[in-house]
Amino acid sequence: GGTVAADGTYTPPATAGTYHVRVELPSNPASRTEASITVTGAVSISINEAPRLTSPGSRVTFVAPVTGNPDSRVVWSASAGTIDENGKLTAPDTAGDVTVTATSVASPSKKATTVVKVIENPAIRFKFEGKSDLIVVLDTAKAPDTSANLVALVNEKFYDGIRVHRLEADFVVQWGDPLTKTLPIDDPSIGSGGPGYTIPFETNDLKNVAYSLAMARKTGKDTAGSQIYINLKDNETLDGEYVVFGTAITRTAVNNLSIGDRITTATVEERD
Known part of the structure; x- marks a missing residue:
């Protein structure tokens, strides 16, 4: 031919x-x-749908399919923060827009871009089956790293399908164990699961007051990962032992939670 x-x-x-x-x-x-x-055919590149909101220091992973050439490799770049060869962006420590670009290795003139907005004090909306939405607002000024971790997990859809596994009246309500997605809620291993890593304890002056949001953990301060709890009353005995990093603003939704309630979706939102 x-x-x-x-x-x-x-x-x-x-x-x-x-x-x-x-x-x-x-x-x-x-x-x-x-x-x-x-x-080969005409090379084209696009960036798959990805979260468009994140918080300072949080992570977002992008995927850029290449068609028209067997070489599907891309080179990633970002206008702020850092992005690795696998498309994982670590957001900058300040708010603002970040432009992410994927460039085809096979055809460098072919590029795709998307914009991620880095916001301070984002809201997290947990949608529960058959219940009202529960919204928490994070404090990225006093707990930037802990907030960044929760935002990253939400953007990765980690919490979708997770169930409430602990509820102690006049104390706390807790969720975030991925084992609750598949195991019976009374399985003895429930409460031990996490994201496969732990995060450092982030000292701040936020208190375990009623409706505050904090990280649950195992023995040792640097053992938190994905499990979170909301205080149902002022719990002064927990101060200094667990990282508080936000507040629930939908208190009725908190009060209506029950053990076994399942999260359908969790999303990052910008407050008005």
Whole structure:
């Protein structure tokens, strides 16, 4: 397929495929040589739908499919923060828009961009099956790293499908164990699950007052991961032992929770 001009210029066909070009001297047929040429389609690149809101220092992972070429590699860049070769953005420590760009390795002129907004004190909306939405507001000034961790997990849809596994009247209500997605709520292992990593204890002056949001943990301060709790009353005995990093603003929704209630979706939102 394709054509070869008198000067040897090869023009490939429009259809993708592998083609063979033969060259030989009329006076010496034994001089024949052959080259294989692979023709690819037009290269295009896009960035899959990803979270468009994050908090300072949080992480967001992007995926950029490439079509029209077997080389699907891309080079990532970001206008602020850092982004690794796998498309994982670590947001900057200040609020503002971050432009993320994916560039095709096979065809560097082909690029795709998207914008992520980094916001302070984001709201997290937990939608529970058959219950009112529960909204918490994070304090990124006093607990930036703990807030960033929750925002990252929410953006990764970690909490979708998780159930409330602990409720002690006049004390706390707790969720965040991924084991509750599949195991019976009374399974003895419930309460031990997490995201596969732990985060450092973040000291601040926020208190375990009624409707405050805090990180649950195992033994040792640096053992929190994904489990969170909301205080149902002032719990001064917990101060300094558990990281408080937000407040529930939908108190009726908190009061109506029961063990076994399932989260359908959790999303990051910007407050008006």
